[in-house]
Amino acid sequence: MSFINEIKQRAKEQIKTIVLPESNDIRVLKAVDTIVKEKFANIILIGDETEIEKVANQNGLDIRGTKIINPHNFEKHNEYANALFELRKAKGMTIEKAKELLLNETYLGMMIVKQGDADGLVSGAYHSTADTLRPALQILKTAPNTKLVSSFFVMIVPNCSYGENGIFVFSDCGLVEKPNAEELAEIAKSSSKSFEQLIGKPAKVAMLSYSTHGSANSEDIQKVIDATKLLKEQMPDLMCDGELQLDAAIIPEVAKSKAKESNVAGVANTLVFPDLNAGNIGYKLVQRLAKAEAYGPMCQGIAKPVNDLSRGCSSEDIVGVVAFTCVQAQEKNI
Numbered sequence: 660m661s662f663i664n665e666i667k668q669r670a671k672e673q674i675k676t677i678v679l680p681e682s683n684d685i686r687v688l689k690a691v692d693t694i695v696k697e698k699f700a701n702i703i704l705i706g707d708e709t710e711i712e713k714v715a716n717q718n719g720l721d722i723r724g725t726k727i728i729n730p731h732n733f734e735k736h737n738e739y740a741n742a743l744f745e746l747r748k749a750k751g752m753t754i755e756k757a758k759e760l761l762l763n764e765t766y767l768g769m770m771i772v773k774q775g776d777a778d779g780l781v782s783g784a785y786h787s788t789a790d791t792l793r794p795a796l797q798i799l800k801t802a803p804n805t806k807l808v809s810s811f812f813v814m815i816v817p818n819c820s821y822g823e824n825g826i827f828v829f830s831d832c833g834l835v836e837k838p839n840a841e842e843l844a845e846i847a848k849s850s851s852k853s854f855e856q857l858i859g860k861p862a863k864v865a866m867l868s869y870s871t872h873g874s875a876n877s878e879d880i881q882k883v884i885d886a887t888k889l890l891k892e893q894m895p896d897l898m899c900d901g902e903l904q905l906d907a908a909i910i911p912e913v914a915k916s917k918a919k920e921s922n923v924a925g926v927a928n929t930l931v932f933p934d935l936n937a938g939n940i941g942y943k944l945v946q947r948l949a950k951a952e953a954y955g956p957m958c959q960g961i962a963k964p965v966n967d968l969s970r971g972c973s974s975e976d977i978v979g980v981v982a983f984t985c986v987q988a989q990e991k992n993i
Contacts, residue, residue, distance in 0.1 A: 662815055662826055663952065663979050666857070670699040670985035675778040677981050677988075678771050680764035682706035682727070684784045685718065689974035690981065692720040697978075700985050703728060703777055705764040728771070730762045739770045746773075747797065765790060769798040772963050778988035781980050783956075783968035788833060792958070795965040805960040807845040810834040810967065811853055812942045812955035813983065819949070821909040822928040828854040828862075829930050829945075832938035833956030833967060843886035844893065847931045849959040851897055854929045856990050857983060865908035865927035866890070866901025867937070871917045874904075883933055898923055905930070954979045957987075964988050 681687050682704040688711070691702050701724075704711060708727040715722045730736075736758070743757040743766075760766045765786060771777045782791045792808070801808060811830035819825030830850040831838070838846060843866070851862035868883045869875060880902055887901035900923035907917040907924050914925030932938035946953040954976065957966040964987040966980050 663954075663982065666979070666982045666986055667697060667699045669989070670982050673989050674699070674701060675985040675988040676701040676703060676776075677984050678703045678705065678768040678777045678780040679977075679981075680705045680768040680780065680782050681784045681786065682711050682764075683714075685714065686784055686972065686974045686977060688715050688718065688720050688722060690977035691722045691725055693974065693978045694981060695721055695724060700981055702726070702981075703768075703771060705730060705768055728767070730764060730767050733761075733767070735774075735776075736761060739767070739774060742774060743770060743798070750797075763794075766794045766798070769794045769965070772965070773798050779964035779966070779984040781966045781968065781977065781984055783966075783970065784972055784977065785970060787970075788956070788967050791965070791967050792834070795958070795961050799962045799965065801960055802962045805849070807842055807849070808834065808958060808960035809846045809849055810956035810958050811850050812953050812957070813857060814942060814945055815952040815954075816945060816949050817951065823858055823860050826858055827928055827930055828858075829932065829938060829942045830959075831932065831935060832942045834935070834958075836935040838886075838934065840882050840885035840889060843882065843931065843933070844889035847886065847890050847899065847929075848894060848897075850929050850931060851894070851899070853957070853959050857986060858928075860928070861898060862929045863923050863927050864890070864897060864899035864929040864931060865903045865923055866899065866931050866933075867905055867908060868902035868933055869904060870902050871904045871907045871924075872902070872921075874917075879933060900924060900927075901931075903927070952976075952979065954983055957983060 703726045740757040744754045809831045810833040814827045816825040854862040866887045870880045883902040900921045906913040908927040911925035918924035945951045964984045
């Protein structure tokens with residue numbers, strides 16, 4: 660069984676309801692068709708029911724059993740508006756503004772999750788990351804004991820023995836542009852937890868750089884060294900090391916020559932990039948050149964599961980991220 664099918668099987672153990680607000684994107688409807696057939700999640704679409712069903716029928720897609728909520732005639736519109744007003748009135752929210760915001764599919768989707776009528780949300784097929792995360796942070800807010808919201812990708816590399824048999828978490832590849840040492844340590848902490856939650860194996864975290872254990876010296880390298888020190892202080896039982904070059908982090912033969920004293924070098928499965936430039940370029944290189952499956956950017960640090968999509972995503976990518984979101988939602992209930 661492939662890893663993504665294992666995730667779908669885990670999702671089936673406790674069916675969750677996921678909101679997909681971008682119902683006028685054909686990739687989303689194709690994903691819903693697959694999810695309906697595979698029966699690992701309940702789906703809520705936001706939009707005009709007549710138009711959605713028309714497009715689905717024209718493309719031979721089966722979305723039967725999917726709940727469709729139209730923002731313009733939603734029976735809970737006033738209830739949700741009052742709840743949003745109470746939530747944000749200290750920030751200047753008015754009841755009129757709340758009602759207006761709930762005509763926006765992403766804001767409505769977040770309130771559906773906030774009110775407990777769904778367990779998570781996946782968006783970003785055509786919305787920007789900012790348009791997805793802004794309402795998430797305003798409505799759902801950050802998780803307890805979380806200092807920073809960041810993102811990660813689950814990367815599944817075919818015919819690869821590195822990482823966890825070709826499975827990695829890459830972070831941050833989509834959100835925090837120029838993390839300082841403290842933020843980089845927070846990204847690593849969240850990423851280790853995400854790896855263990857979703858992959859079910861111990862995280863082995865590599866703090867990546869263009870230097871390995873002092874082979875070069877610069878402010879950028881020192882940031883990674885400082886972040887690694889903080890990480891080890893805050894999570895002493897976590898397998899982590901840095902600064903490490905990518906080859907030293909994942910290739911045992913290279914690790915023996917560059918970082919032979921490290922317990923992570925050569926076996927890392929959770930790769931923390933020094934900034935967003937490196938992370939975003941890195942995941943896309945692996946996705947396009949190694950033909951890897953790239954699921955994300957998924958978010959870590961929000962109170963309930965909200966996951967972003969790359970605007971270049973396929974319907975299969977959306978299916979996978981929905982499955983991961985279901986598993987995250989199961990964890991939130993523990």
